Amino acid sequence: LVMAAAISEAELGISAALDGPIVNAAELRAELAKRGYIFKHKTDVELLVRAYQYWDKELVRHLRGAFAFALWDSRKERLMLARDRFGQKPLHLYQAGGVFYFASEVKALVRAPGVKAEVDMAAVGDYLRQRYVSGPRTLITGVRKLAPGTYALWQFGNLRETRYWSPPDGEAAGIMPRAGGEPVEGFIERLDDAVRLHMASAGPVGALLSGGYDSAAIVALMKRHSDTVATFAAGFADDKKSELPAAARIAEHLGTSHHEVVLQRRDVLAQLPTLVARRDAPFCRPADVALHLLAHEAARKVRVGLSGDGGDEILGGYRRHTMLRALAPSPRRINGLYVIPVSDPKEPPPAEGSASTLRRILYYEQVGWLADNLLERSDRMTSAAALELRTPFLDHRVAEYVSSLPDAARVRGLSTKWILRKADEKLLAGVKPTKAGFRIPLADLMRGELRDLVVDHLRGAGCRTRAYYDGAVLDRLIDEHLATKRNHEQTLWTLLNLEIWHRTYRPS
Known part of the structure; x- marks a missing residue:
């Protein structure tokens, strides 16, 4: 964990460490100031301590952003650990023989006294089957991930974990919006608010732009809040289907200060061994190398980079999502789309009023693939380049709103991310994003x-x-x-x- 708190125990009896930004810090600071709390340093760590003073362990429900934190309350002799709702920031635990360790990185725990670096064979099986390790396991026996949307309390030798938030796609849809254009406008309103909050920073902010629907929408909304937006795109020099032309077209249309990173094949060889160590795990995708080099270039000019990560998992952006309605009566066929079964073939179809097949699949992807693979690799590769990555699509208010809509707002016929495509028609006015997918030969x-x-x-x-x-x-x-x-x-x-x-x- 980074950013150790400058709050003295003599003053409060509370110490804290925080990894990641609290993007609604200004709003929370104003709310707590009204309740009489005084801020001396105006840092996110100080805000964390003040929020704990007022809300105790319930403070996690008021935080927005990607975060992991540890907070020691000497008065209660209690340690509190927490991760953000989707697990954008890592937090690992080790508990054995009367000791309890925690750290952001696995490599820190394997160096701790008494921890034996032994391979977890079940985790190796996970990796070989699906190219990432499903939580809570890691590749080291005894070292596990604290689940996303969870806080843990360690007190008097006992550890208790509480899930404070789960992706709402695990439940039946709730609110049904009125007919007409309201769902698209409501989506844009909430995503715009998330982008505004995620742009709050002490330093310059940019965006990673692929030319696809997700990042194009993020950049278009950033331009609402800043006249100068820097964008960054990467591609291989010899890739005829590179995303670079599509990204450049979007950047020119929106009027950003655009930067391209043209990669050579030798870059993969040069970076691979070092980045496996930074990744804390084997690489799932060769594109991780490109992401790191892109982040490294972006970090020369900006401190914070916004990305479209999470859009596919929240909005139904994969081609397999268009197949789900046709296969809904046949769990065996749905299971065939995934490495790990996501439904029991022996169970009857879900009863009316329960979560739809699409929602259950999206829930599975959000708590599995998204948390344990996509977000994990994005955080490691960008952090290693000293770039703070922020993901507005994973603001929980955006996710909760989208989840309240009918399935057709996300997947309609053969069209994925329907609501985002409609939003981009309004935001981009005449330029259509094209997503080629980042390819490495x-x-x-x-x-x-x-x-x-x-x-x-x-x-x-x-x-x-x-x-x-x-x-x-x-x-x-x-x-x-x-x-x-x-x-x-x-x-x-x-x-x-x-x-x-x-x-x-x-x-x-």
Whole structure:
């Protein structure tokens, strides 16, 4: 955790540490000032302490933004730990043999006295199946994640965890909006408020722009609140389907100060081992390297970067979401779309009034893939570049509003993110976003720039001692891929990064 509090225990008996911004800090500070609280430093950490004084553990329900914090109350001899609602900021725990440790990063815990760095084989199974580890597990036995939207209280040797918020898509839809254009206007209003709050910063603010619907909407709304907005986009020099042209077109239309990061293949080789250590886990996607380099370039000019992360998971942005209504009566077919089953084939279809199939799938993605993979990698890659990433789509008021709408507001026919597409028509006025998806020529990289790294790690003596490798099969995969007989890029990438992680952490 960073930003250790400058609040003395002699004054309050309270100490705190905070990772991440409280984006509604100004509003909370004004509310608490009306109740007689005095602010000397006007930092987010001081605000955290004052909010705790007034609301006690319920303060988490009043905070907006990406945060994790630890707060020690010496009067009650109580430690409070908490994560934001979607788990944008990490917080890891270790409890054994009468000791209790907590830290933002796994690497800090494995260095703590008495903690043995042993591989959790069930977590390795998670990674090999789905290329990320489902919470609360990590790859180290005994080290676990505090769940998103949860606070924990450690007092007198006992730990109690409470879930203070869950994505509302896990429940049946509530409010039904009136007909007409209100849902789109209501969505824009709430997203605009989230963007305004997330732009509050002591330093310059920019945006990561892909050219797709999500980031284009964020930048368009940023322009409502600032005449000067810096945008940043990345792409490979030899990628014919690069997102760079689409991002440049959106940037020109909106009048931003636009910056491009043109990547070379050698950048992947140069960054990979170092970033696995920063990631605290093996890489899920090769695009993580590009994200880090993009964040590094952005950090030279801005302190905070807004992104469109979370838009797909909140609004139904994946192609598989358009298939769900047709497959709703058949749980087996729905399960076939996912690595981990999301419904029981033996159970009957949900009763009328319960959460729809689409809502249940979105809920699963929000508490699984989003928290344990997408947000985790985004936070690590941008933090390693000294860029503070903020995600307005994951403001809980935006999520709660969208969840109150009928399913057709998100997925309509073959159209994903319907409400966002309609919002962009109003916000962009004549320019249509195009999302190509960030691509890395991974198969060719493994036969070229990454070839020696692949051979060294996957044919090395250390690799062959792992309990989960079959040496003969692995040799065949490597030979077939290098000889261009077969394309095994995903399997080899998954195993390569697991081996890099082993060499970095050296667990038993």
